[in-house]
Amino acid sequence: MKATKLLVIIGTLLVLGLIIYFPGRKLAREHVNYETAVQNHPLSCISCHYYTQRTGFISKLINEDYLSPFNLTVSKDGRRLFVIAQDANELLVVDADKKNVLHKIKVGIHPHSVILSENGKIAYVSNQWSDNVSVIDLASSKVVDSLKTGNGPAGLALSADGNFLYAVNAFGSNLSVINLKTKEEINRFSTGNNPTGIALSKVSKELYVTSRRQNPVAYGEPLVSDFTVVNDSTQKLKKYISMNNAYLMENVAFTPSGDLALTALTRPKNLVPAIQVERGWMMNDGIGIIEQKPNGKVVQLLIDEPNSYYSSLFDVVISPNGKKAFLSSSGVDYISVVNLDSIRNIIANTSPQMLKRLANNLGTSSRFVTKRIKTGAVPKGLALSPNGKLLYVAEMLDDKIGVINTETLEKIYTIDLGGPKRITIARKGRRLFNNAAHTFQNQYACYTCHPDNHEDGLEYNFASMGRNIVNVISLREIADTPPYKWSGKNQSVYKQDGMRFSKFLTRTESFNYEDLDALVAYIKTGIKLPPNLMYNKDGKLTESQLRGKEIFNRSVDNLGKVIPKKSRCVTCHPSPYYTNLKLEDVGTLSKTDDSILFDTPNLNNIYASAPYLHDGRAKTLEEIWTVYGGDDNHGRVNDLSKIELNDLVNYLKSLRGSNYEKSSLKTQHASF
């Protein structure tokens, strides 16, 4: 009897299980197919629902607190390395001989660069997300002071007399001059757009400041990025040097004799159809060379080879004898060694016309690149030992320092900084994000068009024949703001980065599902939004911003008329992401666009995302309405006075990440 009952129960459960299993599996299959846009992705719940947890216990379980060494410098005696651990917000003091970390010094948020005082007793660390520089007494390994800077300090340099500190403000696009005696900022110069690198020529006493984003140019014009030259003696701007068709100039270095300045750069062909990637012509990597003499030439030479590109150039350092330059390509994990005498010969013996052509010539690198040295994952900052015999490489996503013998040009060992040994799924995704191996000929990585997980400020022609030119969208807060693409055709990050990505952008085999899972896990969990310290430091809005907020939320215009719901700012741009996640018509479709509606973009930190609108036609937020808002299709604005429009723009500039608005919200866990 009992056995019969048991059999009935088991049978019932089995039937119920089967009833649930098949429709359930079918539903799950449909769900996965929808999210991934493919039919055969493994039915694994953890792909999307486990590795994409951003807060709480599971997040802690699946992630690690990595160090992510970003930049570094070496003490004068060569015995100590000072390493920026960007994700740990620390400066690591490393014993170069014993190869171990001696001290971990907490600095500000998202540190960028480190330099030492002339006597080697003080270290200065720029804290990009704190808007200050930490002053560290190296004898006690303690932060003893904090120097206020502009917005987003990155590269640092000391004046020749050591009395002044120059801090490059990457977000503010200017250069702070700080008097180290009074500890006050005494001046701030405008620079090129989004500067990061700075170097002082010991010969000319001139400072060169790089820029990563292009200058604002008329819509459809080729890009130009600027070097800013400052006279250290007079502390005055001297000139700007234009780098045509180039951007992402991360760092700059001078030869010891002062005859050349070198910068790493990228040459995008953003205005020609992206299909050109198949012809090896979409995104090139090179060096910019500026001769340091009257009427000196400004030359660009590619370090790429015809079938192998060296994507995402970051740092450049020059040997003490001025014969070799070393460049880190963080998109392919290589150091390129450049013979500078060959460069000098090319410049001296080539006509200006031919030099101009060489800027696009993939064959030239064979004349001056003498060696490619493999490194760990994502090499960033470089530093030479004082005698020039050792090159230290910050292997960012390995948490290690690679050490290269500059005579044999071989990597001889690594220094483990003590980061987690486990490589998490998101960490793997971050490596993929930074690596160009998934693009035809390694031309570019996700990071190239999305530096700092943001956007590069360019418009691209992703289709052909000039149709559908699109402004690159930031990846910050991307996980919470589907759908994707300006047309909103992609309902998930998975689809955005899957088959379509390889078909239209990379022109190579698509990511396998394991890699795609990892990439999506990183993009959905590992990207943080910087604070908006320029326009909304503490959540207290200015009077103008408050007035702008009222305009943003208003339902009645200045004439007393009720504004139709679809014409109110807040309707399409509700908090916390200031997007309703829907498609809208804002009246900016151009004749060369397919007939589409536009995905409503996220507005947090919108101040840092110029140019604006789907094709980047608006150079500033104001232009969205003063030039392209004449018909009130993009919100009701034509009743506003200029003061009111300024208030609205000031409010928009104050918008910041939802994590900064809600102090009670659990902060995103860990680094990736």
Place this chain on the structure above:
Amino acid sequence: MKKTDIIKQTKLTAMIIVVFIIGTLSYNLSAQNKKPNQNKMPIYGHWKNFTSNDGLPSNKTYCVRIDGKRVLVGTNKGLAVYENGKWKTYTIKDGLAHNGVLAIDVSKLTGDVWLGTMGGLTRWSAGKFENFTQLNSGMPNNLIYAVICDAKDVWVATGGGAGKYDTYTKQWEIFTQQNAPMHEPWTYGVCEGDGKIFIAAWGGGVVEYTKKTKKFRDYTDPDGKMEIDLFPDDGLVHDITTGTSWANGYLWVATYFGLSRYDGVHWKGYFDHDSGLTSNFINYVRAVGSIAYLCTDKGLSTTDGKNWVNYTTNNSSKNGKATIIVGTKKTELAMIPSISHNFVLGVDVSNHTIWLATSRGVSRGELLK
């Protein structure tokens, strides 16, 4: 009265006397600081005139600014720069917002040149031009009559209100009748002094903005809309103001109906009929040290508030004169050649030279020993 009370009272009296003496001394010292310069008025001569024949893009010049070893001149056909004895012109082809350059100032901090044009504001920084317009930025209006650099801020007086640009935050603040005591948004001049900004507001007199408190107050003509100055020295001489300039504790205000000076307490008016002012129609004022330089339709007047030196030309020839007025004594000094034209729109001075922007080119004078 108790002895202690007497002592207390004596102490109090003594304190009052001391405070009174200190106060009186301070007032006198302050007054002395504002007294007209006892030194002689500077007299300029050896005029050298530059016209389109010498390399200027146009004879219609609007403004002039001395910038170290070079001189910047705003014309109706671009910016002219005089350096090493040669003129070089920059126009919209080089990146200017508009060829009509009405105002120029140079940032002492950065060396950037700020150009107010008829089509926007241009920053000329180390050879690079960057334009701010009412369309691409929060700037109030493209028609810019005056521009000044005040530390990190740049102020403009425009046809659509005054504007302040913070070069650090890259944000504009606009001041019009909507948020400031102005009669209408039209503003002609702006200057800085004593922690304040003084805006010459067309029809609205002078609008004073205290930087520390961010509060406004205005100064208007007590005689209202009357075209005559009914009660002398009771305030601004007229509400239609064309320029302001502050130096040595004095605010000088130019109007088309005379000149006003304000010492922080008292106003004083100057007219062509009761002072040495050469004309009531004043296009522009610039005060340097104790001297105010007044660009009028009938030549250049210079004054320390008491004495005058006026520079005029005989428009039919190259000759002219300097008229020196000390008290009631008037003397004339022949100037051959003289200033280029009597319609003067701009002036700037350095240690030993003076430059004028006129309707017939620019004039350079040297300080006579």
